[in-house]
Amino acid sequence: MRIVIAPNSFKECMTALEVAKAMASGASQACPDSEILTVPLADGGDGTAEAIVAARRGRMVQVAANDPLMRPVKVQYGLFDDDRKAVIEMAAASGLWRLKEHEKNPLKTSTYGTGEMIRDALNRGVRSLIVGIGGSATTDAGMGMASALGYRFLDEYGNELAPIGDSMNLVAQIDSSNVLEELHETEIFVASDVTNPLLGPNGAAPVYAPQKGATPEMVEILEKGLSRMSSLLERDLNAAVGDKPGGGAAGGLGAGLMAFCDAQICSGFDLIADYARLDDALDGAALAITGEGKIDSSTQFGKVPAGVMRRAQAKGVPVVGIAGALVGDRTLLNEHGMAAMFSIAPGPISLQDAMEKAGDYLAHTTEQVVRLWQCRT
Amino acid sequence: MRIVIAPNSFKECMTALEVAKAMASGASQACPDSEILTVPLADGGDGTAEAIVAARRGRMVQVAANDPLMRPVKVQYGLFDDDRKAVIEMAAASGLWRLKEHEKNPLKTSTYGTGEMIRDALNRGVRSLIVGIGGSATTDAGMGMASALGYRFLDEYGNELAPIGDSMNLVAQIDSSNVLEELHETEIFVASDVTNPLLGPNGAAPVYAPQKGATPEMVEILEKGLSRMSSLLERDLNAAVGDKPGGGAAGGLGAGLMAFCDAQICSGFDLIADYARLDDALDGAALAITGEGKIDSSTQFGKVPAGVMRRAQAKGVPVVGIAGALVGDRTLLNEHGMAAMFSIAPGPISLQDAMEKAGDYLAHTTEQVVRLWQCRT
Secondary structure, three states, X not given: OEEEEOOOOEOOOEOHHHHHHHHHHHHHHHOOOOEEEEOOOOOOOOOHHHHHHHXXXXXXXXXXXXXXXXXXXXXXXXXEOOOOEEEEEHXXXXXXXXXXXXXXXXXXXXXXXXXXXXXXXXXXXXXXXXXXXXXXXXXXXXXXXXXXXXXXXXXXXXXXOOOOHHHHHHOOEEEOOOOOHHHHHOEEEEEOOOOOOXXXXXXXXXXXXXXXXXXXXXXXXXXXXHHHHHHHHHXXXXXXXXXXXXXXXXXXXXXXXXXXXOOEEEOHHHHHHHHOOHHHHHOOOOEEEEEEEEEEOOOEOOHHHHHHHHHHHHOOOOEEEEEEEEEOOHHHHHHHOOOXXXXXXXXXXXXXXXXXXXXXXXXXXXXXXXXXXXXXX | OEEXXXXXXXXXXXXXXXXXXXXXXXXXXXXXXXXXXXXXXXXXXXXXXXXXXXXOOOEEEEEEEEOOOOOEEEEEEEEEOOOOEEEEEHHHHHEHHHOOHHHXXXXXXXXXXXXXXXXXXXXXOOOEEEEEOOOEOOOOOOHHHHHHOOOEEEOOOOOEOOXXXXXXXXXXXXXXXXXXXXXXXXXXXXXOOOOOOOOOOOOHHHHHHHHHOOOHHHHHHHHHHHHHHHHHHHHHHXXXXXXXXXXOHHHHHHHXXXXXXXXXXXXXXXXXXXXXXXXXXXXXXXXXXXXXXXXXXXXXXXXXXXXXXXXXXXXXXXXXXXXXXXXXXXXXXXXXXXXXXXXXXXXXXXXXXXXXXXXXXXXXXXXXXXXXXXXXX
């Protein structure tokens, strides 16, 4: 009897791999004879590299890169399938978490470090790449990333510009004569569920820049810069990305990846679930268990639990969700197809206690779920 | 398909009847076609009358009685089986909850009100009685109760004594010439799981009197008084109850009920489960659900959940426990035979939130339990 354990991370508490391991230990306690397959997942954000590396038995590598303010840092990304493929999280180098509160300023930040990771992968021979974008500190339309790959951004006097948000308004020409050859031989998939376009009221600047430290004045400057970049991408690279869905993700990195790298934007969950071979695991499974740190049933049904549910349903496998906290009416989730939902809290406890003992609570709850599920005679 | 719902109360939060109703609403949400039998239970303490009245479709009656300090109060007890039987909780009249903190003093308190309830029942024609004892404010060896039934306690000058803890040391003779005739025609079962004897280091005074407000000096006075009462019960009533198990329950009311009323002490859970016809309900059931406010798996496996588990196991019915809070390792409970255990907490919440929304949380959790249980294909 096969049990598939396919959770997201419990944000700020446990990685998807840790969650999957805790769940697996509880499940095997309840049912020692079962075949337990762990498929840690992600939705394109945090944990994307780890999930794919775990599923494909790849490895994480550490390389030198620059953070959003161009300070040298060590970053990690994943290699898999005999190092022929890579999975990169933009936030590893260019994430908001890299900055102190007073350093947040999308006029000054750059996706350069993300480009360095891509370059490192290309240099190793990688020709197939997944880029998870989410949690960015930047609004540079991918200018920084492109710089690291050989693109040059020139002002009206032909001088090269620093690839930061502020420079977008000064770009007069995009020079692609020195771009890395390997980039054209490489397929790039962007894992993202953001559908916002690059420009306009739902675009990268008004919607996302404020949380990266932009004042209303900065948002205006950035919007102008993104608009200018959009025109130049069309003129110099023949890439019309201004209104494409997903172009606004990660401060326009979505649009930049499409224009500079001919990347394809994919649903984060589906991309990762496919690479993690979730469907194969579900084939012939008797039960699937998914989970996420917090599930708000009324407004935001987590992407990973919903995705696992959908795929399990398609194969007729009952799926149970386990969360750190369930907010709202669980029946709504049941109606969507979740067989049952449980919280790991063993009673009235503090958030601190819940975070500190999450591993134990998860194992205990999963054990009870599997025990109950198998007691039906 | 039959589902039996047989919980204890969630102490200081919901009665067993309320718990059972909330669980039933959740279960029927999950499985509308099932036959759901609710069997609210108790262990002899709080909720004993309500549980039996609910099971036997009896009724609660309200009568005048005296509280532990002989102040008039209204109290309730249950009548069932066409008013031929009654179930009385001593705490209704003589409980510690009747007193303010500064009023607690077992030298001054009396079980008289408990006797008044018994008398009222006998006057209505009741000849079979259950007395739940627990939560008493008294240490009078049942002297107060006996007074209400016609016993007289005389000092060495033949004067009648007030039936309070303090008087025990002054009793020279127990006069039973005016005892209610009906008492001798009546069977009385005491629901109690206390096994402490009346006297000695494990007796009523040293073990229980302190929590009723007794100082160490008072405990000594009470121990002497209980000892004197024990001798007189043997001399005047031919009842040797000083070292009988359970005699120390409710400040010696256990011994008093045995000596004055020829009562039989029974396991609270078993007595109530039998009256509530739990075994009949379990016959042919597919699932049993029990619960209690708090279950500490390491030290105190609640009497009701343990009892329901035992009886369900005997009939091959899987049993699931639902608690407000689970403390300790659930696997211990599984090893005892509980198929699975869940808490109603939907995440890290405060005790206040848990208490206020317990009904909703219970219904939700029960619904998920039944959904999970029935999803096994």
